[in-house]
Amino acid sequence: MRFSTFATVAAAALPFSSAYWTGFNVGANNIDGSCKSQADWTTAFNKLKGLPQHITSVRLYASSDCNTLANAVPAALATGVKILVGVWTEDSAHYTAEKNALEAAINAHGHDWIIAISVGSEDLYRGDTSASTLSQQIYDVRGMVRAMGVTQGVGHVDTWTAWVDNANKAVITASDFIGLDSYPYFQKSKISDASAVFWSAVDATRAQVNAVSPGKWVWITETGWPVSGDSLGDAVASVKNAQTYWRTIACACFKQTHVFWYAYQDYSANPSFGVFGSNGKAIYDLYGC
Template sequence: MPIRIKRKFSAVLVACTLAAIAPATDVGATPKAVVVPMFGGATMDTTQPDGQCMTNQRAIDRLHRLKTVERLAQTVRTLTTSDCNALMNLIPAAMATGLKINVTVWAVDTAKFDTEKRHLEDALKSFGADWLNTVSVGSESLYQKEIDPNLLAERILDVKGMVHDAYGHRDVAVGTSEPRTVWADSASDPVVEASDFVGLTVFPYWEGKPVDEGVTTLKKAIRETRAATSGKPLVVTETGWPSAGPAFGEAVASLESLERYFNEAVLWLLQQKIPYNWFSGWDEPGRFSEVEKHFGVFLADGTAKFQLTR
């Protein structure tokens, strides 16, 4: 009678299997570091303004719009693989418009993590990986104290084992996304070690900074994160500014502040060749707090809030 075990793609388990079948000359070889490509992109929600799941045609329309903005024209980021069948709906739109996807796999709650990972695996089976840019296992999960660092590291290795070893896409970087305070904490060292890249979330607005200190705050966060993460490749996975809502400390939510921070931050990131993902591409009327509805550079209907092309 065959013995059945629950499939798990932990990099450690896969490495043991590969070591058993690899030629002797491969034993002990150091894997090459994954190169994170330069890119600029934006986040897209899984729902439409009416709260319904995003249709494929709506996704195509949005990505065509994003392609008109040279500074955001390489990638789109999704914050789930499974909600609204997000990934399987988005991939055809990305392939039709020539964008790649920065995927987020929820790391919290074992059942949810398994579902999210399965949806990513289904996408790899169905479409290969030409559409895939990076994978973030979790987003601010440590900052929100939703998961232990060692468990998050294990889940990053699990997804890496699936993407790199089981399906052979070793050029796809897998990591996670956190603010600088988390990366600076030595408790996060196992997560740094497990990751191909460190994803950094930076919101000067939520730090109560005036917009004229926006890029200074961004630079400081990048400098401190790099110092704490042993030179791992860095991606700014989220940064942005709201165009409406209440002030937070000295930070004013206004269209003028959004336009200024976008132009100054993106220009500097491009000059420094630091990959980035703008949060967000479009306003999200379904968000709970008023200010969180207004982080898009486009209104929910696709109208640009300011001159995005230059």
């Protein structure tokens, strides 16, 4: 595969201990629904750094909600963590607030803490916008941050089914990187088939990206297996299966692509994908990679 200039720069910026970003998705809310303070973000980042993989990369979903960047960026700078930034795109007022929060964070702290910027998350999958509108928002955010001296890539995160849809080619063209969310659980896969199902989605996305805009990296921005919740066909949510999925998928991804695991904490959802429980301890063994 021919790598883009952005991909080469991103790889060059990584620590010598790893060729790829290895991270977790981290939400802005605490277990009681309150917004994370700077101290809460610091606690989360230090906990991830304490894992065997020494996680120093995170993906955040938004910029203004819960004062995410205002609180998370100082914590990231203090702990040496880098952020894949999220900019929520839906409704014009929210989108403007998101851009303003990102602009404020860059003005206050520079941009060395940024891994990349994702404009939107699964908007195409949900059918909440058009490829034309979303691609223009990607260009809009890129123009804003480039004017501020930010060189990191600007792209979009969506499901593999959205990426392989020819109606969404404009978003591939607009993006510096392609963020892929893939969950064999939601495809009703047996845990024994999950690896094949996952890599099939990755391969299909890579093929579409290379056909539309050769050289762009496909990042794994969300994947995981639920520790609890309802079964979907042959897909059974359990700690055992989540452990198996980690050892077969996470360990393989860490060696060959950027990956952001879902999720750091996820208390009340059904299904629940959280790796750390309400007691602050890992629900399953994260060693072995």
